[in-house]
């Protein structure tokens with residue numbers, strides 16, 4: 001599938017999904033526990049494990065890290081911001097926030113959820129920012145919306161937009177295969193969509209594969225997270241990584 005075919009499917013899907021995404025909230029939840037996770041190649045890695053589907057707990061850590069740099073006018077970019085909850089978290093923490101999302105309904109929702117943020121309703125591949133202008137760039141469940149070749153191209157672009165001492169946060173679900181294609185979406189975090197017929201393009205990532213994508217794109221992992229969904233029907237996990245440029 002080419003990029004415009006994928007965009008057509010995913011814009012349609014996320015226009016329909018905007019009201020459900022709005023229900024997701026930021027939480028400070030329980031403090032994460034450091035746990036060893038065995039990877040496919042037999043290596044062990046330490047992850048911070050958070051027992052909550054109320055994702056975004058990780059944002060507190062990226063906020064903490066960035067503020068260590070002592071910069072007073074911190075700038076944050078959220079790529080694929082959805083309902084705008086992450087933007088609002090950073091705006092409330094005194095960042096200058098900018099978001100890009102190509103779903104018109106998500107943009108309308110985010111303008112209400114995070115009124116202080118600069119919202120660009122556009123395909124991320126059609127926008128440009130100055131080099132080295134952001135302290136934080138977040139891509140939450142966004143790279144998995146793209147074929148891997150495009151995810152790599154986006155990460156290359158992100159390297160340019162990020163300040164040399166800046167941080168990114170990238171997350172996706174934990175899958176046991178590397179399939180890529182158009183799938184029916186059944187859940188959003190802990191919200192079950194029931195008999196959903198909403199289809200969208202996505203690429204699945206195992207833990208190894210997502211780490212390799214980030215590391216081979218020039219990012220070093222500072223803090224890895226696993227979050228568990230509190231959804232009795234699904235035992236899905238999410239993986240998320242705070243990274244720095246290598």
Ligand SMILES: C[S@@+](CC[C@H](N)C(=O)[O-])C[C@H]1O[C@@H](n2cnc3c(N)ncnc32)[C@H](O)[C@@H]1O
Pocket residue numbers: 010011014021024079080081082083100101102103106122123124125139140141142145
């Ligand atoms: C799975 S949702 C995640 C939303 C939000 N980051 C969150 O974690 O709740 C993915 C979002 O990325 C947006 N998106 C996907 N591909 C995009 C692209 N090429 N350019 C801009 N936005 C895109 C979708 O419209 C959708 O809002």
